[in-house]
Amino acid sequence: MHATQKLARFGAALSATELAPEVAHHAQRAVIDWFASLYPGLGTPAVAVLTNTLAEELDHGPSRIVGGRMATTRAAALLQGTAAHAAEVDDSFRDAMYHPGAATIAAALAVSHSMRASGPAFLKAVVAGYEISTRIGVVMGRPHYKYWHNTGTMGSFGAAAAAASLLQLNEVAYANALAMAATFTAGLQQAFRLESMAKPLHAGRAAEAGVLAAQLAGGGMLSSFDVLEGESGLGQAMSTGPDWSTIDSTLGQDFHITRLTFKNHIGCGHTFAAIDGALALQRQHGFTHADIERVHLGVYQPTLDIAPHVNPQTADQARFSLHYMVATALVHGSVRLSAFDPDRLNDPATRSLMQRMEKALDPDVDAAFPGRRGARVAITLRNGTQLQHLQPDRKGDPELPLTDDDLEGKLMELAGPVIGEKASRELLARIWQLHKSTELP
Structure with missing residues (x-):
């Protein structure tokens, strides 16, 4: 057959x-x-x-x-x-x-x-x-x-x-x-x-x-x-x-x-593990977005391909911007529909944090795709503290339903x-x- x-x-x-x-x-x-x-x-x-x-x-x-x-x-x-x-x-x-x-x-x-x-x-x-x-x-x-x-x-x-x-x-x-x-x-x-x-x-x-x-x-x-x-x-x-x-x-x-x-969250699902990982670090260590010196996001290849915008100008681009999605989560605590309102798209705190953010392919995270959708998040605070977190799955995945x-x-x-x-x-x-x-x- x-x-x-x-x-x-x-x-x-x-x-x-x-x-x-x-x-x-x-x-x-x-x-x-x-x-x-x-x-x-x-x-x-x-x-x-x-x-x-x-x-x-x-x-x-x-x-x-x-x-x-x-x-x-x-x-x-x-x-x-x-x-x-x-x-x-x-x-x-x-x-x-x-x-x-x-x-x-x-x-x-x-x-x-x-x-x-x-x-x-x-x-x-x-x-x-x-x-x-x-x-x-x-x-x-x-x-x-x-x-x-x-x-x-x-x-x-x-x-x-x-x-x-x-x-x-x-x-x-x-x-x-x-x-x-x-x-x-x-x-x-x-x-x-x-x-x-x-x-x-x-x-x-x-x-x-x-x-x-x-x-x-x-x-x-x-x-x-x-x-x-x-x-x-x-x-x-x-x-x-x-x-x-x-x-x-x-x-x-x-x-x-x-x-x-x-x-x-609202937006491109390829950004969600990085969002969850960043928010997990924020909850664990109690810092605010103003305390952050630098954010490094290690992701799998489709995240880089499908959420590439580093300076989104519209709501559609923002939904497919790893920088914007993670920054707005750290500044506002979540990514809901309001994250794509015109006034929020140009929020100074979010835009400032985006400038202190970088992304790169993480070979281990990429090797797990598509069965796992993870991200490795590293945050350096202004006082010199360095924090790292591996988020192997997203909330909403079968492992975290x-x-x-x-x-x-x-x-x-x-x-x-x-x-x-x-x-x-x-x-x-x-x-x-x-x-x-x-x-x-």
Whole structure:
């Protein structure tokens, strides 16, 4: 069997089985985090432009977007997949170097609304999308991540699997959906190395592409089942010819959705270990930002590549600035949405500390990537004291997980200003009942 067929066999079978309580619970946690990410993203410029551009596909159709506005299924997936990635607070699966929730849940929700699916069916679709797409991402490995934005590429598979599950495609059609999704994969990292609004569109397009792939397969469209491992397939074209033979070896046994990372700060996740390490030193030794003479950050290579800005001029650049993220945490105690307000971007204390900061590749930290996302922080105080701390993981990683209460607090913090406290609590209640409810959020 080809890799697409192995994955399809799992996905089609999952649709007919009941999720284990632990797996369903973790899927609900992922949905909570997705909504927490979605609401602040709805107000971003990228989503505003996209909404205006999609005017012909809104206010009619079988799906709806948050707020009750009707939409075509693909437009709903595109819009909400974009919004869920736009504020840089969405989940990730470390080993696949990938934010699976943005596209997968956007596609699952859009198709579920169009079909009036049940809560349990929606959750199974989410799980299928996570399990299948993350495994493809793991196989593609670090060589793929050198140039490609995995949230755009692997997201197409997550969305396709979720949609195929809800459409109840048989194994053959399911495999065709995954195979077609492979030809739709896109998203270059270069698209967000300079000032750009393109990054969240990668997630939105992945959601839309996955839905389309599943719809086409359901209508009888055929594709090449060997598109992942073939001599001109995804593995050769976008990685270094990886081994696909064991891609299904742990499917149904080790559920990746139970080992997600949920963000505890706002911004690029590659900066988070350095933030956590710097704050740990500050808590342990009681110094303030004014006491700091010098900060040295030892990080893994993607941190240098993806968070390179040393003098960010905009909120988007600041989210991808290791200097800014760590400095603002040391000055203000945390990195929340307010860190990217115009007045905070030019905060004199933060800017001063950034000038006393340097970064470099740490070979040991880099060798642990992608399985561990660490940083080595060294701080020299003005009185000559030298402090060092190795932060091997980030708060929110499986080793330092956010609790259910933490995730609820995240949704209240990020959704509350948009829809209000009462509506946010009602949303949480609906999500926690999805495993036995016919009402979708």
